[in-house]
Amino acid sequence: MNFVSSSVIKKLERPVLTYRDIPYNAALIFNAGVAKYNGRYVMMFRNDYGDYEKQRLDGTNIGLAFSDDGINWDVSDKPCFKLEDEEISRAYDPRLTVIDGVCYVCFAIDTKHGLRGGIASTTDFENFDIKTMTLPDNRNMVLFPEKINGLYTRLERPMPVYSRGGIDRFDIWMSQSPDMRFWGNSRLVMGVENVPFANDKIGPAAPPIKTEKGWLTTFHSVYLDPERGKHGWEDRWQKIYTAGIALLDLDDPSKVIGIYDKPLIAAELPFEKDEGFRTDVIFPGGMILEDSGEVKIYYGAADTVECLATADVNDLIGLCLN
Ligand code: BMA
Secondary structure (H helix, E strand, C coil), X not given: CCCCCCCCCEECCCCCECHHHCCCCCCEEEEEEEEEECCXXXXXXXXXXEECCCCEEEEEEEEEEEECCCCCCEECCCCCECCCCXXXXXXXXXXXXXXXXXXXXXEEEEECCEXXXXXXXXXXXXXXEEEEEXXXXXXXXXXXXXXXXXXXXXXXXXXXXXXXXXXXXXXXXXXXXXXXXXXXXXXXXXXHHHCCCCCCEEEECCCCEEECCEEEEEEEEEEECCCCCCCECCCCCCEXXXXXXXXXXXXXXXXXXXXXXXXXXXXXXXXXXXXXXXXXXXXXXXXXXXXXXXXXXXXXXXXXXXXXXXXXXHHHHHHHHC
C-alpha cells in the first residue's frame, strides 16, 4: 500500500529534531507535544535513549526544547519528565495543551497492569502535578484548549478486546471532567470503520484547534499489511501509520462534521520511509494555528525523528468538508 500526503501539506525537508541535537543520551526523538507558552514555542519530546548506531534502546524519558520560530529549537540540558517506579516502566508520547495560562501534558504510561493515560499540569516544565490517570488500556489522550459547556474535554483511545474480536479495532472516544481529575460522560467520536484508509486502528493525534467551522483535529490511522517484512530495525514491521484530519462540532465534539477520506500526511521522505526504527510511521502530536492562518503540524516520523509540516487552515477545513 502506498499512501501519499495531501497536496495542501508542505513538509520541511529535514527533521526539526533528531538525537544528534540532544545534549544527553538520546537515540529516538519523536512523538512530541508542542504549544505556544509565554511568547515562545515549547516542545516536550519522547526520547527512547540508548545507542542509535548500535540499534539499542535502554529506556525512555521526555526532553524539553524551546523555540522562537517553531522551526529552530534549543534543547534544555536535561530531560524534564520521567515516571518510573515498581509499577510504572515509562511515560511517553506527551501532548501539550494550554488552558487559562497553565500547560497540561497528556502522556501514555506503560505499567505492569496495563497501558494508561495520564494528565499533569505545569507552569515551569520542571514541576509537574499529576491530575489523573485512566484505567487500562487507554492512551493517546489530548485535551481541547478550552472547557466545552463548562467541562474540560479530552479525546482518547481505549483498546477494547473481547467486543472487537480480539484484534486492534480501536476507535476515538471523548470524556469530560469538571476538575481534570474525575472523568466521565464518555462517548464514541469516530470508529475505525469511518476511516477508509485505516484497516486496523485509529487514535487521537495532536490536540484539536478551534476554527469557526468546528474543532479541527488530526488523528493517526493504522493500516496493517501482513505482507510487509522488515521495515526498520525489527524483523517485521507491518503497520503503516498515516495522519488524518477531521472536523468536530464546536458544542458537541462527539459529533463529527467531516473526515477527509484520504491521508493528510503519509511517509514519503527518506527519514520517514527508509531510515530509522520503524519506517512508514507518521504520528502527529502538536498542531499550532498561527495568526496568518498557517497551521504547523509537528509529527514523529519512523519512531525516530521529529518533523514539521504546514498547511493553510482553510485548506484543512476544506478537506474535511468536501
Ligand atoms: C503506537 C505508539 C506510538 C508509536 C506507534 C508506532 O502504538 O506506541 O508511540 O509511535 O505505535 O510504533
